[in-house]
Amino acid sequence: MFNKDIGIDLGTANVLIYVKGKGIVLDEPSVVAIDSQSKKVLAVGHEAHRMVGRTPGNIVAIRPLRDGVIADFEITEAMLKHFLAQIGGKSLLTRPRVLICCPTNITSVEQKAIREAAERSGGAREVYLEEEPKIAAVGAGLDIFQPSGNMVVDIGGGTTGVAVLSMGDIVTSSSIKVAGDKFDLAIMKYIKDKYKMLIGERTAEEIKITIGTVSGGRQDEMDIRGRNMVSGLPQTITIASHEVQEALAESVSAIVQASKNVLERTPPELSADIIDKGVSVTGGGALLHGLDQLLADELRVPVLIAEDPMMCVAKGTGLMLEYLDKLPSRKKKLFG
Structure with a gap:
């Protein structure tokens, strides 16, 4: 049937x-x-x-x-x-x-x-x-069913999953509750603390997508609107990419640390495979400007953004x- x-x-x-x-x-x-x-x-x-x-x-x-x-x-x-x-x-x-x-x-x-x-x-x-x-590794085109190491960092909305896979299953992994939502909250908190202005989740997400970066090299600016905490009136300010980088530093550091922890627990033979193949990054967080370069610098292995990461x-x-x-x-x- x-x-x-x-x-x-x-x-x-x-x-x-x-x-x-x-x-x-x-x-x-x-x-x-x-x-x-x-x-x-x-x-x-x-x-x-x-x-x-x-x-x-x-x-x-x-x-x-x-x-x-x-x-x-x-x-x-x-x-x-x-x-x-x-x-x-x-x-x-x-x-x-x-x-x-x-x-x-x-x-x-x-x-x-x-x-x-x-x-x-x-x-x-x-x-x-x-x-x-x-599942993200399979969607990114990795052949996880061979006796060979593959590493994936999947940055979603609520969680970031890091895993090393071989022979069709997970060898070592970690999952942390730091991902897209935490990025948005970090931006909201930064603007609240620095500019005494309240913005909503949708505005924070727009900032992240439009001018967000985690490793420099981006010099964009964006006008944003919110409510002034002192006067209670609507307010417009201009925020720059380097400020978003500052806002996201702590959250991104947690993802880097989780990735390092997984690599440290990976058997040597599989680590050698990862040096050859690199790490695949999937999920909406993979689209954050400079993330691949930051991970490559910190993990000292090649890092590749998967094709169409949100769909992996x-x-x-x-x-x-x-x-x-x-x-x-x-x-x-x-x-x-």
Whole structure:
């Protein structure tokens, strides 16, 4: 009997869904707008994201995933149900097998929450969980099934996963709750402390994307608007790339340290392979200006940004769906 297997990149910032035979069919922000009194879902995805920071008192824009795990089970279930209906409804999702990506160090309780959310929202026949760095490495084009070392740094919205892979599985890994969201918060705090001005998450993200850098070499400036903390009135200031670098220094340092820790625990033979092949960086954080150069300088190995890094995990789920029956972790995930 033919069933459409689907892969879900259940990210803190975005949800991407891959349908076997069709490719990536959905890419939407992980945001849900609800009526705080009736708890009714008003908008999901792009429509809800436009409401962030701009809603009246009775409407709340919620991000139900935090740090790569489910923070609000019911809202996550409603969000998944909406997205699965959006990509084809019941005709497509006749008891599919679902592969979902999760951070490497989540607890069994957090794993169970992800499984149940998928089962209840889409009626999944089987739910597989795989670690994000592993799926990202596959999506980046690395052949992780050979007896050879591959290293990936996957910088998402809520977590950064660092892993060394060989023979189809993770040899050493680390997952830290420092990624895109923390970058935005660091920029907000910097502007609050230096300029006594409040800005929202969307403005901070825009600054990061437009003029952000972590290793110098960028001399851009940007006008930003916010609310002055002293007068309470709207204010416009100009911020430069070097200030964003200063704001992000601590967060980026944590990612560099996590990468070093993984390399220090890697067997020598695999370390030699990584010197030859380099480190692949995936996820939205890979697009941060100068990050590859900074990592290369600190780790002393070549660092390469994956092609289309934001899509690596989603593409990886698609490739893994082709070999779902052959996955070495299949029994462990199904019966463990």
